[in-house]
Amino acid sequence: MSTTAAPPATLVPRLAVHGLTVRFGGLTALTDVSLRVDDGEVVGLIGPNGAGKTTLFNAVCGLVPPTEGTVAVAGGRRDRAPRPDRLVRHGVARTLQGLGLFAGLTVLENVVAACPDRRGGVDRALAELDGLGIGHLAAARPTALPYPDQKKVALARALVSRPGLLLLDEPAGGLGAADIDDLAGLVRRVARGGCAVLLVEHHVDFVMEVCDRVVVLDFGRVIACGTPAEVRDDPAVLEAYLGTEVDR
CATH class of the missing domain: 3.40.50.300 (P-loop containing nucleotide triphosphate hydrolases)
Structure with a gap:
């Protein structure tokens, strides 16, 4: 081989x-x-x-x-x-082993922060969160979520830039x-x-x-x-x- x-x-x-x-x-x-x-x-x-x-x-x-x-x-x-x-x-987008989420921001704000189009960032971020089944957690702090959901937030943040x-x-x-x-x-x-x-x-x-x-x-x-x-x-x-x- x-x-x-x-x-x-x-x-x-x-x-x-x-x-x-x-x-x-x-x-x-x-x-x-x-x-x-x-x-x-x-x-x-x-x-x-x-x-x-x-x-x-x-x-x-x-x-x-x-x-x-x-x-x-x-x-x-x-x-x-x-x-x-x-x-x-x-x-190019990347996730990290340590997730790298911002504890002081909401789930939605964490994802919007990675969106290159800030004007349409909220809608796009919500769409990514919904696609991962965690749209209902948009207003939560990531530190309050179970670890699998935190990983989904990190993944949504990577995907939001398409x-x-x-x-x-x-x-x-x-x-x-x-x-x-x-x-x-x-x-x-x-x-x-x-x-x-x-x-x-x-x-x-x-x-x-x-x-x-x-x-x-x-x-x-x-x-x-x-x-x-x-x-x-x-x-x-x-x-x-x-x-x-x-x-x-």
Whole structure:
């Protein structure tokens, strides 16, 4: 199996990472990583803790400069990712492991804050909240909500900008089985609408169910990529990661 996640395609990918290397002083966090995510595709990024998954997300978001290699969003400049304060105009949205909700604002205000069109922001925010089944919580403070609902607020905040590329950082973390099933349906629905989705997740069964392709990192390198079935049976992946995570 190939260890580069860039299959041939005739269309410009929504996200193209090529030969990405990131070093922090004497520590190399990523080495020659290449992957792509096309419109309407869900790609999962998995690997042990410390494999470089969050560093890759941060490089795509412009928070970490590449030491070598390129990051291109929708065919844009390849020598660097969009600046963090310009992600929305490039059609990029991201959720965080820590959610990052504003405790002093209501649920609705949290979502409106991420809307690029402030005049129509309330209507759009309410539509996203309704679509996630939490429109009735618009006036609540996020800290008063159960954790699964807080995650929905964070997701609504990411979706309100109508991104072309959605980065999900451990979206299933802390959720029960029913909520994970609902999340899987939502991710597939977002992708069917044409959005490209790249997600980092430790819930391997969720990844295998929802993703079109899976990229596996280990010690900052891509060790495998392919369909969920291909990755699940790859000996290198089993040795590095899945063998301790999945009951085969």
